[in-house]
Amino acid sequence: MNYNLNDIGTAQQKTSTLNALKRLLQLIKEERRNLFLALVAILTNSGLNLLGPFIIGYVIDTYIVHKDYAGVLMWAGILLAMYIVAAVASYLQSRGMGGVGQRMLFKLRNSIFTKLQQLPVDFFNQNKAGDLISRVNNDSDKINQFFSQSLMQFIGTIVTMTGAGIFLLAINFELGVATLIPGLLIFLFTKFASPWIKKRNALSMQRTGGLSAEIQESLHNFKVIIAFNRRDYFRNRFNEANQQNYTSAIAAGIANNVFIPVYGFFAGLAQLIVLTFGIYLIATGHFSIGLLVSYLAYATNFYNPLRQLAALWTGFQVAMAGWDRISYILNLETNLPVIASNTKENMNGAIMEFRDVSFGYNKDKEILHHINFTLERGRTYALVGPTGGGKTTTASLIARLYDPVKGMVLLNGKDIRSYQPDERSDRIGFILQEPFLFTGTVRENILYSNEAYKNFSNEQLEATIQSAGLQSLLNIFEKGLDTEITSGGESISLGQKQLIAFMRAVLRNPALLILDEATANIDTITEQILQDILNKLPESTTRVIIAHRLNTIQNADEIFFVNAGEVIRAGSFDHAVNMLLHGERES
Numbered sequence: 238m239n240y241n242l243n244d245i246g247t248a249q250q251k252t253s254t255l256n257a258l259k260r261l262l263q264l265i266k267e268e269r270r271n272l273f274l275a276l277v278a279i280l281t282n283s284g285l286n287l288l289g290p291f292i293i294g295y296v297i298d299t300y301i302v303h304k305d306y307a308g309v310l311m312w313a314g315i316l317l318a319m320y321i322v323a324a325v326a327s328y329l330q331s332r333g334m335g336g337v338g339q340r341m342l343f344k345l346r347n348s349i350f351t352k353l354q355q356l357p358v359d360f361f362n363q364n365k366a367g368d369l370i371s372r373v374n375n376d377s378d379k380i381n382q383f384f385s386q387s388l389m390q391f392i393g394t395i396v397t398m399t400g401a402g403i404f405l406l407a408i409n410f411e412l413g414v415a416t417l418i419p420g421l422l423i424f425l426f427t428k429f430a431s432p433w434i435k436k437r438n439a440l441s442m443q444r445t446g447g448l449s450a451e452i453q454e455s456l457h458n459f460k461v462i463i464a465f466n467r468r469d470y471f472r473n474r475f476n477e478a479n480q481q482n483y484t485s486a487i488a489a490g491i492a493n494n495v496f497i498p499v500y501g502f503f504a505g506l507a508q509l510i511v512l513t514f515g516i517y518l519i520a521t522g523h524f525s526i527g528l529l530v531s532y533l534a535y536a537t538n539f540y541n542p543l544r545q546l547a548a549l550w551t552g553f554q555v556a557m558a559g560w561d562r563i564s565y566i567l568n569l570e571t572n573l574p575v576i577a578s579n580t581k582e583n584m585n586g587a588i589m590e591f592r593d594v595s596f597g598y599n600k601d602k603e604i605l606h607h608i609n610f611t612l613e614r615g616r617t618y619a620l621v622g623p624t625g626g627g628k629t630t631t632a633s634l635i636a637r638l639y640d641p642v643k644g645m646v647l648l649n650g651k652d653i654r655s656y657q658p659d660e661r662s663d664r665i666g667f668i669l670q671e672p673f674l675f676t677g678t679v680r681e682n683i684l685y686s687n688e689a690y691k692n693f694s695n696e697q698l699e700a701t702i703q704s705a706g707l708q709s710l711l712n713i714f715e716k717g718l719d720t721e722i723t724s725g726g727e728s729i730s731l732g733q734k735q736l737i738a739f740m741r742a743v744l745r746n747p748a749l750l751i752l753d754e755a756t757a758n759i760d761t762i763t764e765q766i767l768q769d770i771l772n773k774l775p776e777s778t779t780r781v782i783i784a785h786r787l788n789t790i791q792n793a794d795e796i797f798f799v800n801a802g803e804v805i806r807a808g809s810f811d812h813a814v815n816m817l818l819h820g821e822r823e824s
């Protein structure tokens with residue numbers, strides 16, 4: 238399945254703006270009250286501002302022309318009060334919407350992160366961490382900026398413009414139509430220019446994602462960079478990504494600014510029309526000066542917000558481009574769905590069976606061909622074979638990190654696809670080649686994903702560790718369970734990381750335990766301790782051990798030789814060694 242977000246983006250450039258808005262508004266559906274209050278505030282502000290010119294025109298024609306200055310003063314006071322109320326309403330609106338925007342951002346980031354947690358290994362194989370971080374952080378913030386700062390302004394602007402348009406047409410229809418023609422031209426320009434602006438912004442965000450991926454990769458590999466003294470290599474790569482980001486940001490900036498001069502020009506044109514046509518109407522006795530002043534103010538009320546709308550519309554296009562990049566993630570479904578099955582678990586037969594299983598990471602290359610084998614309860618299996626032969630791939634299929642392309646994997650006689658993820662991970666423990674630790678204490682890392690012991694006190698946990706025979710491993714850590722692990726495990730050795738991963742897996746007491754090169758970095762004495770612990774696991778536990786070190790697999794009940802897409806029973810240990818040597822010579 239194609240999970241490459243940049244490919245998906247190219248294939249689905251067009252997403253409906255209406256649908257995007259609907260989904261975004263879903264995120265703030267609990268904010269109805271705040272949205273309503275903000276809407277009332279913005280309507281009050283726009284309404285009061287719209288009334289202003291009308292009152293001014295009325296005051297000129299009724300009071301100023303007749304030199305009634307007391308009336309002028311009274312209306313000036315009313316106007317002042319209206320403008321104060323309008324300003325307060327505008328302040329309340331922006332204050333309320335700031336919170337709404339932040340809560341939307343909070344929920345949006347939460348839903349992206351939750352989705353990321355549900356996606357399969359395939360997704361992470363095909364996308365760079367830096368790009369994903371950029372989507373979660375930067376792109377979602379673009380949406381927040383629009384919603385918190387611009388949405389209500391946007392609505393307010395539209396209301397003001399519509400009101401001003403109505404006044405313009407009502408005061409004098411012909412003059413109104415002539416004044417609004419530049420507005421129509423602006424509308425057409427906006428319609429055609431918007432997709433181009435959105436595309437340029439999408440490209441700029443993609444390049445920011447690329448830059449973030451570049452930073453992430455070089456920070457992650459800093460030891461190799463320093464050891465090989467290849468700072469210049471990464472610096473060049475970074476410069477290139479930075480240059481691309483810069484160029485696309487400039488292009489997006491140019492696109493984003495294109496509305497402002499165009500809107501400005503048409504707004505000027507409209508003023509010109511009002512003045513010339515209006516003066517002509519006065520000269521022919523069809524119009525009063527007061528009406529022309531009101532009219533000019535309404536034309537300004539129509540075209541001035543247009544300049545503002547230019548910036549808001551650009552912000553909207555930027556937010557929509559950000560939303561597209563985020564929605565590609567939110568729309569993804571896992572390619573490892575749980576399927577329905579009426580079959581009951583059979584706890585007496587084989588724990589695992591591969592039935593004619595074929596698998597490839599992509600369509601072009603099959604890695605495993607028609608594999609058949611069974612793993613019996615309580616036995617220890619070893620997978621050996623040359624580098625790249627397919628051992629980790631086989632183990633990954635046992636743990637359902639991937640589904641076979643053909644054939645079926647059965648756990649306790651039941652299609653492994655019919656288990657809920659937590660049911661499956663309760664039954665299968667997987668110690669990966671590269672153990673995953675996070676910043677925290679040894680205790681937190683050992684109890685990762687362990688519901689049974691998570692509320693144990695340190696004393697209770699230590700007693701459990703002791704009875705599982707793991708005490709000598711814990712003793713290796715100076716402060717025991719409270720030893721701090723920093724920077725995702727950078728503060729301890731690889732072997733120590735493997736020990737924590739080992740304790741984590743053993744304490745969950747799985748029925749099937751897979752160790753993928755799990756002892757490769759551990760000294761022979763500690764390895765012997767691990768071996769003893771493995772031997773002391775409940776009798777029914779099945780162990781699958783992948784190892785290059787031959788002494789690790791010496792005690793296996795059965796050895797499989799994995800090479801060139803085949804998993805073959807190797808028979809005795811000596812025969813396996815022979816196959817290994819032979820296989821290695823061939824590869």
Ligand SMILES: Nc1ncnc2c1ncn2[C@@H]1O[C@H](COP(=O)(O)OP(=O)(O)OP(=O)(O)O)[C@@H](O)[C@H]1O
Nearest residue numbers: 362598599604622623624625626627628629630631
């Ligand atoms: N994520 C992936 N995407 C594409 N191909 C992959 C991926 N992971 C592994 N492969 C390919 O699948 C084949 C089997 O790899 P696998 O990791 O299963 O080998 P292995 O026997 O475990 O090797 P090692 O002893 O080095 O750990 C190799 O050709 C490898 O290049």
